Amino acid sequence: MQPVVAKGKITTEHVAAFQQIVGKEYVLVDEETLRHYGHDETEHLLFLPEVVLKPRTAEEISSILKICNQDALPVTPRGGGTGLSGGALPHLGGVLIAMERFNTILQIDERNLQVTTEPGVITEVLQDSVKERGLFYPPDPSSRGSCFIGGNIAENSGGPKAVKYGVVKDYVLNLEMVLPTGEIIWTGANVLKNSTGYNLTQLVVGSEGTLGIVTKIVLKLIPLPKYDLLMLAPFASLEKASEAVSAIFRAGFTPSAMELAEINALKIVSKMVDSHAVPVNDDIAAHLIIEVDGNNMDVLMSEMEAIAELLQQFDAGEVFFADDAQQKAELWKLRRRVAEAVKSSGYTIEEDTVVPRAELPALIKGVKQLGVQHNFDVVCYGHAGDGNLHVRIHKEGIPNSHGNPEMQHILGELFKLVHSLGGTISGEHGIGLIQKGYMDIVFREANLKLMRDIKKAFDPNNILNAGKIFDL
Amino acid sequence: MQPVVAKGKITTEHVAAFQQIVGKEYVLVDEETLRHYGHDETEHLLFLPEVVLKPRTAEEISSILKICNQDALPVTPRGGGTGLSGGALPHLGGVLIAMERFNTILQIDERNLQVTTEPGVITEVLQDSVKERGLFYPPDPSSRGSCFIGGNIAENSGGPKAVKYGVVKDYVLNLEMVLPTGEIIWTGANVLKNSTGYNLTQLVVGSEGTLGIVTKIVLKLIPLPKYDLLMLAPFASLEKASEAVSAIFRAGFTPSAMELAEINALKIVSKMVDSHAVPVNDDIAAHLIIEVDGNNMDVLMSEMEAIAELLQQFDAGEVFFADDAQQKAELWKLRRRVAEAVKSSGYTIEEDTVVPRAELPALIKGVKQLGVQHNFDVVCYGHAGDGNLHVRIHKEGIPNSHGNPEMQHILGELFKLVHSLGGTISGEHGIGLIQKGYMDIVFREANLKLMRDIKKAFDPNNILNAGKIFDL
Structure with a gap:
């Protein structure tokens, strides 16, 4: 990651004023700090802020923003830095406000x-x-x-x-x-x-x-529901797995989790955390992770059995029921660490597509076709019950989508596919910096104008996280 | 109800243009029609529109709005006309758009x-x-x-x-x-x-x-849940009934309905529909109507029993379980018709207060005190599980709140009480025409400015339902 050099609008007077407001120790300009706050979990991107502030109260933030608003300084707020759309990247330099002291x-x-x-x-x-x-x-x-x-x-x-x-x-x-x-x-x-x-x-x-x-x-x-049950169901075909998803809801069940992961993703994460909890045989294309929860164990048991039976209509393999807390924790750990694992193995570009639940098979099929057509590797996983599919892309020589015309074209094709299926660009990651170029695929100009005008109503000088979601 | 005379901005040219768009039969200017669309279920208020249009397509509405936007004509959209905050009242005259042909x-x-x-x-x-x-x-x-x-x-x-x-x-x-x-x-x-x-x-x-x-x-x-069970629980004290409400949720139950009705409200509606389904003895101050639903009857039965037992801690009287569909329908009919019944018996002013659930007893106590202090009759009922209490007021000689300084003062006091309990003005009826004067009790000027600016972003010429929620 090469840092983008800050634009140098912050003066020593600003720094002094910020020190007055939050205290000297919470105004940071050293390079290590700037580099730390210059990236989040989005691809390989680094933009240095000019100064990092760590306020403790709303009143301190108010005082900071008044100065920034007056002098039109860019301000980027930041939480845990785990974002996947670049929402916390200080791409215009300026002030980064780290919220970590608001921890109560x-x-x-x-x-x-x-x-x-x-x-x-x-x-x-x-x-x-x-x-x-x-x-x-x-x-x-x-x-x-x-x-x-x-x-x-x-x-x-x-x-x-x-x-x-x-x-x-x-x-x-x-x-x-x-x-x-x-x-x-x-x-x-x-x-x-x-x-x-x-x-x-x-x-x-x-x-x-x-x-x-x-x-x-x-x-x-x-x-808090008293009980939950978890099962893992293997499928020989990714599309069959995704077809099973909407069938479960149509049959009247509402699982508390309904996750899909392609076998390649599970192979990578299993290797990374050295786990054998999930079978990754060659005849398995994907797994569904299905959880039910509630206050009556008998009811949950019979729900699980009924779901497992239903899955057989979609050629599911042998279903594995997680027997105890440890097995459940192991499965969830694997699921949670998929994104990290596939990213570190080269799938650096993640898209957060979402479609109506029953369109999931068509989405998956279309994504795979795009991969063949444009010569990229892709693994899919995500919250299948919501139609929310994370699409991880690896294309040799293109580690991130920002500013790469070829990858931008590919992602444009992906989002057109999503839109044609009644879906949209992001289900839970946001648009941030890296998806904003595709908003006109799913919205009319009138929608975008409304959003920009709302932004102006809140932020007349466009200081706060400017250039995220859309450009004014 | 005296009609407020329309302001006469609509010209014969406008009428002709509207006839072109929606067809002659759907452009109405006769007095009977204007009177019909001049009121909704809000107090005793009547404002005549100048013309009533009944379009059938979005494109027709688009053509209508383009004309109104160009000539700054007031436009009031109207649904079923059952609103309780005057949102569909054409208080500025102009064009009323009746949506009844969008019925598919x-x-x-x-x-x-x-x-x-x-x-x-x-x-x-x-x-x-x-x-x-x-x-x-x-x-x-x-x-x-x-x-x-x-x-x-x-x-x-x-x-x-x-x-x-x-x-x-x-x-x-x-x-x-x-x-x-x-x-x-x-x-x-x-x-x-x-x-x-x-x-x-x-x-x-x-x-x-x-x-x-x-x-x-x-x-x-x-x-659709397969089963539901309904019970009616009488209480000797309104406050005990309202205390029971939050206790049920704290105990981990989530009923599918949790309604409260003061005995006076139930007496009035029972008389109106000639029903004896709800006991209205003198030693009863209020009833709770509690429903649970789900897919397992045994689970529901045991939930109902546990809730009934819990109610005893709040001095509930003998609980009545609705045995069949007819009994349930009868209870729900009574509940649904409470508003209509108390309105027709003189409680013409309805407020739609909402507070955090556990503040319900304090709200009810405060409302009763206000009644004594300001010499009005009041009955309370509503969605207790949500902290959403409908407060119906009868004060001799003041049939509606619109433009009456004494009633406005009383309502101001009521909303200050609601705000002091962490609540707000409307839970489900909206602000419309009649509550807009109280918005500054619960919002700061900065909030209201944001709302006005959002309105301007959507409606730069302020033609659409202008003067509802706030004045620009």
């Missing part, structure tokens, strides 16, 4: 089944904390051990449980945020139903840090 | 568990149609027998099932809409997860017909 869960409200948290809390920490009280926050990205809940809000993250429990947007009740002009607002109220004016909360969820910097988050929680 | 369910997609419908379909018709295929669209406003699904989108409606299944916003995947400038867009894609740009779909849901006119709706469906 403020209140777990057991009376109302809600949690109020700061955005810099690691998602898994939040999940474990509410779990101790018998409560459940389902959205569950693969990066949950290191991503921040604030980043999950920014990207409207999903994860395996989304298929039954919905995505981040379905849990966000209210947000405290600092607007680019420095004002601090709450977007809504801590209530389960709300028809009071435009839904600013839902507008901010998934807005990728372009509309404001979220400083407090109120999430709905639900009672 | 376009596709029930059993492969993807989705339905595509036009907005003028009656909600219950839609529900019944998908039910025949074993599918379930849960949002279920009391007016479902006459309201339009498009109006439900506009108000982000809820209803009894919201407590388990969520509100309208949780089911809307994609909307076709005509912008005030005449352009026709789709807001999103027909997918279950979407992180592709700002969520215009969620912004439009609950925007009360101010941002565009929705012409097609894609909704997520879920498998």
Whole structure:
């Protein structure tokens, strides 16, 4: 990764002012720090910020943004740095605001089944904390051990449980945020139903840090299901596996996870973590990982059996039931680390396609055809129950899509395919820096104009995460 | 109801142009029609439009809006006319667009568990149609027998099932809409997860017909639960009943309905429909109506028993289990007709307060105190499981809140109370015309400015349902 050199708009006066606001130790300009905050998990991309700030309060962020707004300095907010669309990359240099000191869960409200948290809390920490009280926050990205809940809000993250429990947007009740002009607002109220004016909360969820910097988050929680069961089903054909997916829902089942992984992806990750938990024989093309959860074990057992029987109609091989917590954990670990494994083995470009569930077989077929046609290797995996397929591409000599015309053409073809199937560009990763060039494939100019005008309403000087999602 | 005389901006040339677009028979200016479309279910209010149009296609609406946009004519879209916040009242005269000819369910997609419908379909018709295929669209406003699904989108409606299944916003995947400038867009894609740009779909849901006119709706469906059980629990104290509500959720149950009705409301509706299904003895202050649903009858039975047992801690009287479909239907009929009944008996002013669930007892106590203090009668009922309490007010000589300073003061006090409990003005009815004066109680000026700027982005000439939610 070659760093992109910063554009040098930040003056020593700015740095001094920032030091006044957050304290000297939280204003960083050394190269190591700049390099650390210059990349996230997106491909091989590095853009150096000019200064990294680590504020602790909404008021500090407000003061910072007022200065940046006045002097038109680019500001990039950053959570855990696990993003896959470049949303946290400071591609214009300027100020990077690292949210890691907003790391406190403020209140777990057991009376109302809600949690109020700061955005810099690691998602898994939040999940474990509410779990101790018998409560459940389902959205569950693969990066949950290191991503921040604030980043999950920014990207409207999903994860395996989304298929039954919905995505981040379905849990966000209210947000405290600092607007680019420095004002601090709450977007809504801590209530389960709300028809009071435009839904600013839902507008901010998934807005990728372009509309404001979220400083407090109120999430709905639900009672923790008592039991879950997990099974692994091998298929001799990737398409048969994907056909089985929608059949399960049509039969009236709602699994709590319904993951698909192509055998190549599983081979790579099994090797990386030295696991033999998943059979990777030559006659297997893909596995489905299927979980059911609930409060009655008998019901779950019979559901699992019925699903396993249904799978036989799609030529599933011998189904493996994970017997204990350790086996389950092993399977989930493998699934969670697929992205990391395939990336490190050369599949550096990841797309986050999503189609109506029943179009998954057509999508997979089309993706494979594109690979043959344009001579790239591709592995597929993801949240099949949601029609959300992660497509990892390896093409010799093209490690990233940013600025490479050949790869841009290929991705354009991919997204046209997705659109023709009624789908769209991103299910849970966001558009960020690297997908923005394809927005006109799925949206009309009138849609994009509305989005740009909304951006201007929040951020008249276009300082906050400018050039993400779209260019103004 | 005295009609407010229209302002007379529509010319004979406009009428002729509209006739060209939609056909003569669908351009109506006779007084009977104007009076019919001059009111909805909101208090006693009547505002005459100047002309009523009944278009059939998005293209026709586009042509109409282009004319109105050019000549700055006020346009009010209208669904079933069952609104309770005056959202469909043509208070500025002008053009009323009646959506009743958009009455076709376009596709029930059993492969993807989705339905595509036009907005003028009656909600219950839609529900019944998908039910025949074993599918379930849960949002279920009391007016479902006459309201339009498009109006439900506009108000982000809820209803009894919201407590388990969520509100309208949780089911809307994609909307076709005509912008005030005449352009026709789709807001999103027909997918279950979407992180592709700002969520215009969620912004439009609950925007009360101010941002565009929705012409097609894609909704997520879920498998229809096989069974449900219903019980009625009497309480000697309204506060005990409301305390029981949050205790049920804290104990890990998620009923599919959790309704509260004060005894006065039940007395009135029982008399109106001549029913003895609900005991209205003098020692009863309120009833809870509790439903559970699912696919396993044994599980439901044991849940019901456990809930009934829990209720005893809150001094519930003898619990009545509805034994058959007829008894259930009778109870639901009573519940659904409460609003109509109490309105016709003089409680003409309805507020749609919502607080965090556990604050319900404090809200009820505060509402009763306000009644004593300001000398009005009040009955309460609503979706207790969501903290969504409908407050019906009767004050001698003040039949509606619009333009009455004394009632406006009272409502201001009510909403300050709601806000102090962490709640907000409307849970499911919207702000419309009659609550807009109270928005500054729950929002800062920065919030309201964002909403106004979003409105301007969609509707630069402020033609569409202008003066609803806020004034520009």
